[in-house]
Amino acid sequence: MILIIFFSDLNQEQIDELIGFHKTAHQTWFLYKKAHKHYKLIKCAARLTSGAGCVLTIMPLGASLLIEVLLDYKNVNENMNNCKYAYLCCEHQMNEIKTAFRLGTYNSQSLIYSMAKVDDKVIDFCPQVENTKNIILKKDEMRYQNVLLLI
Numbered sequence: 001m002i003l004i005i006f007f008s009d010l011n012q013e014q015i016d017e018l019i020g021f022h023k024t025a026h027q028t029w030f031l032y033k034k035a036h037k038h039y040k041l042i043k044c045a046a047r048l049t050s051g052a053g054c055v056l057t058i059m060p061l062g063a064s065l066l067i068e069v070l071l072d073y074k075n076v077n078e079n080m081n082n083c084k085y086a087y088l089c090c091e092h093q094m095n096e097i098k099t100a101f102r103l104g105t106y107n108s109q110s111l112i113y114s115m116a117k118v119d120d121k122v123i124d125f126c127p128q129v130e131n132t133k134n135i136i137l138k139k140d141e142m143r144y145q146n147v148l149l150l151i
Contacts, residue, residue, distance in 0.1 A: 009104040017108065021115065022097045028122070029090035031129040036083035043076050082126040089118045 010018070046067045071077065093115055100106035 010101075010106075014106070014108070018097055018100055018106070021111065022094060025090050025093040025097065025115070029087050029094065032083045032087040032090065032122075032126065035127065035129050036080060036087060039076055039080035039083060043071065043080060046071050046076075079127045083129075086122045086126040089122060093118060 049067060096111065096114065100111065
């Protein structure tokens with residue numbers, strides 16, 4: 001990992017702590033971004049299938065209504081919005097961490113408190129991505145080894 005700090009008052013322990021926070025936030029951001037794209041793909045495919053069925057009369061109207069009911073049952077739209085909220089919160093956390101690097105000073109307790117508060121909101125409202133975490137991280141393992149903190 002490459003890290004450039006100019007005129008920083010942070011000691012090595014604080015730097016390692018911030019790097020760990022950034023890595024955790026980046027992984028969470030990446031997983032929810034992938035989940036958002038997945039739900040968006042499902043929604044677009046279902047809309048295309050139901051729309052094409054009505055226009056081309058290949059599928060009866062009942063099948064397109066069945067697809068819409070299935071989307072509502074699986075909460076695809078709500079899950080898509082919640083995943084977007086989760087990755088935007090993680091982006092905000094990463095910006096706070098990068099700001100702490102740039103300024104060279106930060107309050108550890110307030111950063112931990114804000115991260116815990118956001119994490120609790122994400123856990124309560126957003127769909128779980130932990131079951132896909134290992135699959136996605138194996139594919140993108142090299143991506144996490146060379147995460148650059150742009151300061």
